[in-house]
Amino acid sequence: MRFLLGMLFTLLVSLLGGCQQESGDTHTSVVNATEVKPIEWKLVTSWPKNFPGLGMAPERFAQLVTQMSNGRLKIKVYGAGELMPAFEVFDAVSQGTVQMGHSAAYYWKGKVPAAQFFSSIPFGLNAQEMNSWLTYGGGMDLWQELYQPFGIMPLAGGNTGVQMGGWFNKEINSMADLKGLKMRLPGLGGEVLKKAGGVPVTLPGRELYTALQTGAIDATEWVGPFNDLAFGLHKAAKFYYYPGWHEPGTTLEFLVNQKVFNALPADLQAIVKVAAKAVNQDMLDEYTTRHIAALESLVNDHGVIIKPFPDEVMATLAVLSKQVIAEQSKQNAAMKKVYDAYVDYEAGVRKYHLISEDAYSRFRQ
Amino acid sequence: MRFLLGMLFTLLVSLLGGCQQESGDTHTSVVNATEVKPIEWKLVTSWPKNFPGLGMAPERFAQLVTQMSNGRLKIKVYGAGELMPAFEVFDAVSQGTVQMGHSAAYYWKGKVPAAQFFSSIPFGLNAQEMNSWLTYGGGMDLWQELYQPFGIMPLAGGNTGVQMGGWFNKEINSMADLKGLKMRLPGLGGEVLKKAGGVPVTLPGRELYTALQTGAIDATEWVGPFNDLAFGLHKAAKFYYYPGWHEPGTTLEFLVNQKVFNALPADLQAIVKVAAKAVNQDMLDEYTTRHIAALESLVNDHGVIIKPFPDEVMATLAVLSKQVIAEQSKQNAAMKKVYDAYVDYEAGVRKYHLISEDAYSRFRQ
Numbered sequence: 235m236r237f238l239l240g241m242l243f244t245l246l247v248s249l250l251g252g253c254q255q256e257s258g259d260t261h262t263s264v265v266n267a268t269e270v271k272p273i274e275w276k277l278v279t280s281w282p283k284n285f286p287g288l289g290m291a292p293e294r295f296a297q298l299v300t301q302m303s304n305g306r307l308k309i310k311v312y313g314a315g316e317l318m319p320a321f322e323v324f325d326a327v328s329q330g331t332v333q334m335g336h337s338a339a340y341y342w343k344g345k346v347p348a349a350q351f352f353s354s355i356p357f358g359l360n361a362q363e364m365n366s367w368l369t370y371g372g373g374m375d376l377w378q379e380l381y382q383p384f385g386i387m388p389l390a391g392g393n394t395g396v397q398m399g400g401w402f403n404k405e406i407n408s409m410a411d412l413k414g415l416k417m418r419l420p421g422l423g424g425e426v427l428k429k430a431g432g433v434p435v436t437l438p439g440r441e442l443y444t445a446l447q448t449g450a451i452d453a454t455e456w457v458g459p460f461n462d463l464a465f466g467l468h469k470a471a472k473f474y475y476y477p478g479w480h481e482p483g484t485t486l487e488f489l490v491n492q493k494v495f496n497a498l499p500a501d502l503q504a505i506v507k508v509a510a511k512a513v514n515q516d517m518l519d520e521y522t523t524r525h526i527a528a529l530e531s532l533v534n535d536h537g538v539i540i541k542p543f544p545d546e547v548m549a550t551l552a553v554l555s556k557q558v559i560a561e562q563s564k565q566n567a568a569m570k571k572v573y574d575a576y577v578d579y580e581a582g583v584r585k586y587h588l589i590s591e592d593a594y595s596r597f598r599q
Numbered sequence: 600m601r602f603l604l605g606m607l608f609t610l611l612v613s614l615l616g617g618c619q620q621e622s623g624d625t626h627t628s629v630v631n632a633t634e635v636k637p638i639e640w641k642l643v644t645s646w647p648k649n650f651p652g653l654g655m656a657p658e659r660f661a662q663l664v665t666q667m668s669n670g671r672l673k674i675k676v677y678g679a680g681e682l683m684p685a686f687e688v689f690d691a692v693s694q695g696t697v698q699m700g701h702s703a704a705y706y707w708k709g710k711v712p713a714a715q716f717f718s719s720i721p722f723g724l725n726a727q728e729m730n731s732w733l734t735y736g737g738g739m740d741l742w743q744e745l746y747q748p749f750g751i752m753p754l755a756g757g758n759t760g761v762q763m764g765g766w767f768n769k770e771i772n773s774m775a776d777l778k779g780l781k782m783r784l785p786g787l788g789g790e791v792l793k794k795a796g797g798v799p800v801t802l803p804g805r806e807l808y809t810a811l812q813t814g815a816i817d818a819t820e821w822v823g824p825f826n827d828l829a830f831g832l833h834k835a836a837k838f839y840y841y842p843g844w845h846e847p848g849t850t851l852e853f854l855v856n857q858k859v860f861n862a863l864p865a866d867l868q869a870i871v872k873v874a875a876k877a878v879n880q881d882m883l884d885e886y887t888t889r890h891i892a893a894l895e896s897l898v899n900d901h902g903v904i905i906k907p908f909p910d911e912v913m914a915t916l917a918v919l920s921k922q923v924i925a926e927q928s929k930q931n932a933a934m935k936k937v938y939d940a941y942v943d944y945e946a947g948v949r950k951y952h953l954i955s956e957d958a959y960s961r962f963r964q
Binding site: 302357368371398458478482499501505511516518519523548587595597599 | 663666722727731733735736761823842843864865866869876877881883884887890895907910913947949953956957958960962964
């Protein structure tokens with residue numbers, strides 16, 4: 235994905251799904267919000283306001299916090315470009331210009347290279363593994379340590395699941411087909427493509443359609459059927475490749491200004507953390523479900539041709555990915571520390587998943 | 600798994616993992632719990648107090664609710680046998696003897712056959728798919744409708760992920776090896792085994808070790824490495840088979856007395872629902888991580904031999920499972936309704952996962 239500045243989408247989707255709360259009768263112990271002055275926070279995001287999937291997580295988070303705090307903590311969500319550009323979220327939360335942000339950790343790689351491990355890395359952990367590593371495998375401690383010098387507390391803020399490989403106007407039958415391939419593929423995935431002889435390009439989402447159609451690029455990745463259908467990418471590309479080796483379990487993040495968080499009473503601190511955790515799962519629930527109908531529409535209504543990357547291509551990209559990530563990690567002590575922990579957890583969880591989740595999914599194929 | 604009455608385990612594990620809350624400074628808007636009389640709820644479970652994995656979910660839930668409500672809603676958790684036997688949870692919540700329960704929906708199949716779809720069915724949805732179906736795919740509406748006549752509101756309360764196939768003292772090389780096999784395998788899985796010529800046995804967890812060792816049974820399933828190692832099953836069986844086709848994504852449940860819930864103020868209602876959602880993910884996070892070390896110990900310290908069920912056996916069991924579930928569903932209108940919805944969602948999500956999660960996991964193998 236890699237959502238860049240100023241995307242066109244500003245859909246008014248307000249699907250509140252499974253997190254809606256029913257109103258109940260009043261009770262003797264109700265706390266009246268009018269008795270206390272509400273705390274008001276601003277939350278800036280790297281997505282257009284109400285962007286389907288990604289942009290709904292901060293909206294739902296804010297709603298849950300308001301409900302659970304009975305209005306004592308009110309969080310106003312701003313889309314990218316409303317208060318500041320998409321990529322100023324980290325600095326704004328760090329400086330306390332705003333209290334919270336919602337974004338993706340790999341956007342901060344220029345400042346914090348190790349942050350990339352907390353969104354998604356090529357051929358890395360999937361969604362279930364990312365959640366498990368963060369919560370019980372020590373990942374969250376490392377993430378907090380990484381953002382601590384910036385006065386930011388990170389919280390997992392959603393997961394897209396494994397993304398799609400992308401939209402191609404050229405068939406990929408072997409590694410030779412990647413030579414000279416101009417593909418919009420930012421970040422670590424792009425560096426892997428470069429090592430394979432391709433030409434990674436960075437483009438904002440709103441330019442993808444035109445760039446594909448005019449032949450300025452041969453291919454682009456985005457997210458998956460739900461977001462890709464809405465962007466109309468099927469009208470500008472011949473083949474839809476899978477799986478998204480470059481982002482196998484993309485974690486989103488909430489950023490909280492640590493000082494402001496520390497000043498909250500303990501109950502509101504708990505409310506912020508637990509609402510984030512609920513929303514973290516909710517995004518994956520929503521993506522998984524909405525991809526179903528979108529995929530059916532792409533195939534049945536639009537005749538999209540879906541193709542797997544050949545095994546040989548996947549295997550070679552996996553080797554190149556390991557090289558790129560190991561090389562980058564050597565150059566930065568903080569990144570090396572996270573890399574070692576990540577690789578260790580990955581080795582263990584793969585052994586277990588090989589005889590559990592992966593074995594079951596293999597059988598179903 | 601299928602946890603039966605009076606299991607021996609009453610471990611004092613209080614691993615509070617990723618859901619712990621830090622205490623913060625007081626703030627002008629803090630609500631003092633002493634100003635209002637706390638509401639006190641009892642939560643009964645089908646597990647021994649603090650049972651690793653399953654039994655920790657209600658403990659963490661209660662802790663989160665206390666923290667978020669600043670002590671206005673206090674939930675006391677009781678292990679199986681403390682206030683009532685493990686399988687009286689549903690009736691007790693229905694009658695209002697207690698306000699909440701934590702259990703698994705397939706335990707109520709005698710009363711509500713369709714409830715089985717809301718825990719796990721043989722060759723059914725995995726954890727990610729169950730969560731997605733419940734939250735965005737219409738599953739939760741059906742579950743609520745099913746429990747509504749009993750005055751109970753269900754909430755998803757954790758997931759074990761795909762379980763292990765079980766512990767065997769007999770090698771399974773073909774369907775012929777299942778003929779006459781005495782295996783502790785309750786519920787739908789047991790009925791599938793029966794159809795294959797085996798002899799399903801129902802035994803409480805505490806009797807599994809002895810039954811295996813004395814040869815009273817040839818095999819048993821339980822949960823996965825983390826719980827199985829603690830039970831010492833590796834000392835009484837030769838082979839550890841995978842994957843757990845009979846329970847591919849077991850969902851646990853919170854049961855809430857609807858009247859009592861309706862009487863809560865809206866903020867506490869939201870707190871109960873959101874805490875449950877956070878705990879729902881937390882259990883899978885914990886199981887996934889703790890299985891890693893337990894599996895390593897089983898293999899390296901205890902020399903356990905791990906074996907996959909042969910493809911032919913898996914394929915035949917899948918066919919038999921579909922028959923058993925379809926036959927049962929025909930006999931009960933409510934079950935037929937849930938069955939149709941489940942099968943429809945399953946067909947769609949498998950198409951999508953085939954080119955996303957499953958394709959990625961296949962490549963990693």
